[in-house]
Amino acid sequence: MSGSSAQAATAVGTPLPMLGKSDTKPTWCPGCGDYSVVAAIEMAVKRLKLSSNNVVIVSGIGCSSNLPHFLSSYGFHGIHGRALPIAEGIRWANHGLTVIATGGDGDGFGIGAGHFVHTMRRNVDMTYVTMDNQIYGLTTGQASPTSMMGQKTKSTPTGVIENPLDPISLALASGATYVARGFSGDVKQMADLIAGGIQHKGFAFVDALSPCVTYNKINTFDFFRQRVYKLESAGHDPTNLVQAFQRSLEWGEKIPTGLFYKVDKPTYEDLEEVLSTGPLALQPTGLRGRESILDEFI
Amino acid sequence: MSEITVRVGGAAGDGIASVGETVSRSFSRSGFYTYGHNAYQSVIRGGHVWFQARASSDPIYSQGDACDVLYAMDRQTVDVHLPAMSQGSTLIFDPEKFAVADSELPVGVRSLPVPTLEIARKYTPQSILQNAAGMGAAAFLSGIPLTTLQKVLADSFGRKTGDIVDWNVGAAAAGFQFASEHTSANAHVLSGGAAPKLLITGNQAIALGAAAAGVKFLAQYPMTPASTVMQWMAAHSQSIGVVVKQAEDELAAINMAIGASFAGVRSMTATSGGGFALMVEALGMAGMTETPVVVVESQRSGPSTGLPTKTEQGDLNLMLGAGQGEFPRAILAPSNPLEAYRATIRAFQLSEDWQTPVLVASDLHLSEDFMTIDRDAISLNVDIPSLFQVEANGHDYKRYAYTPSGVSPRAIPGQPGLNFIAGSDEHDEKGHLVSDVKSGIPVWVAERVKMMDKRMRKLDGLRRASAGPLVEGDANPELTFVAWGSTVGAVRDAMKILAQQGRRTRMVSLPTVFPVHGTELLALLKGPGRRLLIEANFSGQLGRLLRAETGLEFPDRFLKYDGEPFYPREIVHRALEVIGHVGL
Numbered sequence: 001m002s003g004s005s006a007q008a009a010t011a012v013g014t015p016l017p018m019l020g021k022s023d024t025k026p027t028w029c030p031g032c033g034d035y036s037v038v039a040a041i042e043m044a045v046k047r048l049k050l051s052s053n054n055v056v057i058v059s060g061i062g063c064s065s066n067l068p069h070f071l072s073s074y075g076f077h078g079i080h081g082r083a084l085p086i087a088e089g090i091r092w093a094n095h096g097l098t099v100i101a102t103g104g105d106g107d108g109f110g111i112g113a114g115h116f117v118h119t120m121r122r123n124v125d126m127t128y129v130t131m132d133n134q135i136y137g138l139t140t141g142q143a144s145p146t147s148m149m150g151q152k153t154k155s156t157p158t159g160v161i162e163n164p165l166d167p168i169s170l171a172l173a174s175g176a177t178y179v180a181r182g183f184s185g186d187v188k189q190m191a192d193l194i195a196g197g198i199q200h201k202g203f204a205f206v207d208a209l210s211p212c213v214t215y216n217k218i219n220t221f222d223f224f225r226q227r228v229y230k231l232e233s234a235g236h237d238p239t240n241l242v243q244a245f246q247r248s249l250e251w252g253e254k255i256p257t258g259l260f261y262k263v264d265k266p267t268y269e270d271l272e273e274v275l276s277t278g279p280l281a282l283q284p285t286g287l288r289g290r291e292s293i294l295d296e297f298i
Numbered sequence: 299m300s301e302i303t304v305r306v307g308g309a310a311g312d313g314i315a316s317v318g319e320t321v322s323r324s325f326s327r328s329g330f331y332t333y334g335h336n337a338y339q340s341v342i343r344g345g346h347v348w349f350q351a352r353a354s355s356d357p358i359y360s361q362g363d364a365c366d367v368l369y370a371m372d373r374q375t376v377d378v379h380l381p382a383m384s385q386g387s388t389l390i391f392d393p394e395k396f397a398v399a400d401s402e403l404p405v406g407v408r409s410l411p412v413p414t415l416e417i418a419r420k421y422t423p424q425s426i427l428q429n430a431a432g433m434g435a436a437a438f439l440s441g442i443p444l445t446t447l448q449k450v451l452a453d454s455f456g457r458k459t460g461d462i463v464d465w466n467v468g469a470a471a472a473g474f475q476f477a478s479e480h481t482s483a484n485a486h487v488l489s490g491g492a493a494p495k496l497l498i499t500g501n502q503a504i505a506l507g508a509a510a511a512g513v514k515f516l517a518q519y520p521m522t523p524a525s526t527v528m529q530w531m532a533a534h535s536q537s538i539g540v541v542v543k544q545a546e547d548e549l550a551a552i553n554m555a556i557g558a559s560f561a562g563v564r565s566m567t568a569t570s571g572g573g574f575a576l577m578v579e580a581l582g583m584a585g586m587t588e589t590p591v592v593v594v595e596s597q598r599s600g601p602s603t604g605l606p607t608k609t610e611q612g613d614l615n616l617m618l619g620a621g622q623g624e625f626p627r628a629i630l631a632p633s634n635p636l637e638a639y640r641a642t643i644r645a646f647q648l649s650e651d652w653q654t655p656v657l658v659a660s661d662l663h664l665s666e667d668f669m670t671i672d673r674d675a676i677s678l679n680v681d682i683p684s685l686f687q688v689e690a691n692g693h694d695y696k697r698y699a700y701t702p703s704g705v706s707p708r709a710i711p712g713q714p715g716l717n718f719i720a721g722s723d724e725h726d727e728k729g730h731l732v733s734d735v736k737s738g739i740p741v742w743v744a745e746r747v748k749m750m751d752k753r754m755r756k757l758d759g760l761r762r763a764s765a766g767p768l769v770e771g772d773a774n775p776e777l778t779f780v781a782w783g784s785t786v787g788a789v790r791d792a793m794k795i796l797a798q799q800g801r802r803t804r805m806v807s808l809p810t811v812f813p814v815h816g817t818e819l820l821a822l823l824k825g826p827g828r829r830l831l832i833e834a835n836f837s838g839q840l841g842r843l844l845r846a847e848t849g850l851e852f853p854d855r856f857l858k859y860d861g862e863p864f865y866p867r868e869i870v871h872r873a874l875e876v877i878g879h880v881g882l
Contacts, residue, residue: 053714074711075719079583085550089557118546274541281562285512287678297496
């Protein structure tokens with residue numbers, strides 16, 4: 001019934017608008033790593049020939065969370081830290097949609113850390129790309145959950161005294177079924193990783209090392225260029241969880257990028273019986289004619 | 299009129315709630331108006347819990363004040379409830395468990411020692427069967443046919459058959475038989491009866507109403523007294539096609555619901571005050587992105603963790619003010635399960651029509667207590683329009699277009715050519731944010747004002763579309779009660795007692811607490827007679843709201859914050875304090 005207009009337009013064979021740039025230009029600082037990430041997402045969805053009306057990009061708050069405005073898909077620019085639960089709700093309401101959540105390290109690993117862990121253990125079929133710059137940029141330079149020990153920021157003038165959170169090993173421990181790390185200095189690799197994540201049936205996590213050129217003078221493009229190496233050229237087996245954990249612990253002179261882990265498991269949507277008859281948004285509604293439901297109250 | 303109230307008390311783990319529900323259902327199935335009040339503590343074993351099942355041939359709206367049959371499963375129940383026992387009432391207990399001397403009994407109260415454990419042992423060593431024997435005796439004293447009790451008992455085991463069902467049915471018969479041989483029927487006994495009625499809690503009615511209104515997605519985090527909304531929906535998830543998601547916290551729950559709503563399904567969440575406090579920021583996001591969402595706020599005694607298993611109406615200020623900045627919202631306050639069913643349907647309609655969050659304010663007293671509804675009063679035939687209202691591939695589609703009503707055409711993701719970004723930042727008609735490089739630039743400053751005005755215009759529409767104040771009682775009153783939510787029931791019962799005493803009272807209640815129907819309320823509350831504000835909170839939160847909106851003062855108040863529901867007799871007492879006892 002109600003879904004007809006959504007389906008009809010697809011059925012008549014009108015060429016669907018491909019997802020691309022929107023008419024809004026990014027407002028990030030010149031040189032920001034996030035330009036590479038939006039470019040990589042655009043490359044990935046174009047390669048997969050996704051139409052702009054079947055993709056929803058969801059974000060929270062922060063510099064990187066403005067990303068949905070710069071692409072031509074549907075989008076939800078929510079509140080700080082809540083991109084993932086919003087994305088889950090969208091996905092469960094219509095699992096015919098491709099859902100991509102984006103955001104920063106503060107949004108995802110600070111205020112949103114609880115959702116990060118739980119969304120992964122559910123293996124919701126969606127892709128989550130974090131633009132990890134190890135600093136709070138939009139609030140002008142405070143420490144983030146991934147800021148390195150000792151780093152001086154506006155909120156830690158004598159240096160960070162907490163251990164940084166490791167998103168990759170946390171994702172592996174939480175049950176993400178596709179775990180990867182990209183680097184804004186390598187858009188092609190990042191596009192490959194994001195495309196792989198979108199194609200992966202299950203929760204795909206791509207942590208993008210995306211330097212903040214304004215507030216993080218330590219974790220710069222040069223910092224990473226001197227350290228990154230590709231997992232696939234190091235003989236890493238992405239089907240091996242133990243190896244993936246071992247590689248995830250490398251952060252120093254050498255920093256691995258690429259696909260850490262990938263495994264096929266049933267998704268939340270596979271296991272939710274109610275979704276077996278099709279997208280929730282297109283299912284019948286209400287209790288008309290279901291008078292017997294009142295019998296339990298007699 | 300015939301009426302009876304049965305109380306059963308014991309320790310948590312004794313099965314008091316299921317005994318109370320079984321007795322209540324025996325009444326409702328016999329066609330009596332029934333009210334079941336479950337009084338429990340935040341313990342899983344031990345402590346003191348009790349259940350009050352009141353039944354009448356006439357409509358009743360509260361647990362009442364009486365205790366005509368007391369079934370005491372432990373000595374503490376006797377100590378706590380003996381003083382409340384009515385003239386002509388009977389105390390049921392098992393002398394094998396504890397003693398009650400006749401000298402302890404108030405004048406006009408008799409005891410009936412029933413060997414419930416001995417009866418139970420004939421079937422099984424498990425002592426839980428004693429409850430069935432005790433219920434058998436209570437049924438005899440109340441005038442409930444044994445066969446009705448036995449059928450309700452058997453049905454409570456669902457599709458289960460075999461020994462456990464047979465034992466319960468047998469033990470109930472033995473208890474009934476014992477009572478009939480050792481005592482006469484109570485002074486208070488039910489007679490009459492009619493077609494079976496539905497016996498339902500407020501939370502069940504809310505969940506049922508949501509399902510009837512077309513809800514497809516419920517996300518919730520467990521919290522007393524809201525948890526049973528999720529439990530009912532989860533039990534029916536597959537049969538009615540609702541995705542029920544227990545979220546990791548209330549932050550996730552409401553954000554999931556908003557996401558699902560954005561993507562084209564009717565969505566809700568339910569919680570109590572502590573959880574609602576966590577939902578506050580997302581509520582504003584729903585207001586800003588103009589995404590419908592229904593939030594059930596079942597209040598309990600606060601502040602903080604407060605009294606988790608006790609009732610209160612202390613969250614009105616929170617509901618009114620939840621969220622930074624200003625956005626339109628409605629707060630509906632049903633007073634009983636039937637109204638909760640209807641209000642929930644209305645909440646979905648209002649939220650959808652006006653694209654903004656709508657709260658259903660409940661409380662523990664309404665959410666968890668049982669009340670009867672005539673089966674004919676529930677209509678499942680609710681009109682549910684399609685959410686795909688906007689023609690796809692529209693030219694120059696503006697999700698947040700300025701309109702006289704404030705409501706803009708809402709596209710659903712997946713529809714071709716209507717792409718937009720729902721943003722929690724301030725935005726223009728197309729959804730483009732005006733919060734960064736545009737903010738402060740004169741043309742966009744003006745745009746912000748226009749967008750704010752557009753959203754807030756919806757408040758007028760919400761006011762017009764929501765239910766106005768309800769008036770009942772005497773047209774020329776000595777006293778007008780002002781009440782909202784679950785408190786309305788006890789006031790209604792109190793008004794009946796006052797009318798029997800020849801007193802003229804009236805009640806103005808608010809099915810919609812917000813937006814305030816100020817003009818109507820001012821006309822109704824100006825007079826004649828005095829006004830008595832009745833609320834289950836410390837500061838008279840509704841009174842403050844009404845004073846702000848109408849200028850009326852509420853010097854006479856009956857405010858309760860002890861965690862207990864209002865009882866009709868205490869309302870009568872307070873009313874007579876205000877208007878004076880005749881002849882004094």
